[in-house]
Amino acid sequence: MSNSILSELILRKNKGIKSLAVLIDPDKVILDQLDELIMNMVSARVDFILVGGSLISSDLMETVIQRLKPVEIPVILFPGNHAHIYPEADGILYLSLISGRNADFLIGQHVLSAPLLKKSKLEVLPTGYILVDGGKQTTVSYISNTNPVPHDKPDVAAATAMAGELLGLQLTYLDCGSGAQKPVSNTMIEVVSKSVDHPIIVGGGIRTSQKAKEIFCAGADLIVVGTAFEENPDLLFEMSETRDLCNELVTKN
C-alpha cells in the first residue's frame, strides 16, 4: 500500500500549495462526454479526481474508473459504503463520519471493507469526514441518518476535527454535501485549519471562483467541486486559474 497521495497532500500543505479536485458522480456522468471532461481536466491541470457519492444507482462507477485509468491524475474513490471499492483506482478516502453518531458510518462500513482493502493496492487515506449544514438536507445526511454540524458552529467542527486527528485520522474533509445551498463558512475553515496540523479538504456548494479563492485563503488545502462543473464546464478553467493565482502568491513570498 503506497502513501504517495497523502505524502503529496502533506508536502503541498507544508509549502502552502493549494489543490483542486473534480468530483465525478457516476449517476450524473454522461459517458459520451467523458472524453471531453478528461481532456478539460488534463488541460486545466486538475490535481485529483474523486469518483463516487453517497447513493449510486447506476452501474457506471467501474466503467468511469477504467476510462480514467490512463489519465495521469490520481483517481480517488469517494465511497458511500463498503460496496464502492474498485481496486483499479489509485486511492480511497476512508471516510469516518465523525460529525455523526451512527456507528455504521463511524466504523461498521470499515469493518466490512477492511479485508478487501488490505488485499488491494489502493492507497487508503484515513479521513475524518465532517458534514456541515449547507442550508438544506443532503443525500449524505439522509442516507447516513446523521445530523450535520450547524453552519455557525466552527468550534464544534474544530473539536470534531481535533478528535479525529487525535484518533490518528490523516485528513479532515469539511463537506456541506453535493449541491449544498451554501458552502462551509470561511470562519469555520479558518478555525478548523488552525486546530489540526493535517490537510483540510473542503467541498459542497462551491460554485464560483471567488468562493474558491476565499475558501483557499481561509485555509483549505484541497477543494472538491462537482455540481458546479456539471452545470458549467468552463468554470473548471476559471477555478484552476484561481488555484494557480493562489499558488503564485505562495511561491513569490
Ligand code: 1GP
Ligand atoms: C460533495 O464536496 C462534494 O461531497 C462536492 O459538492 O457537488 O456541491 O460541488 P458539489
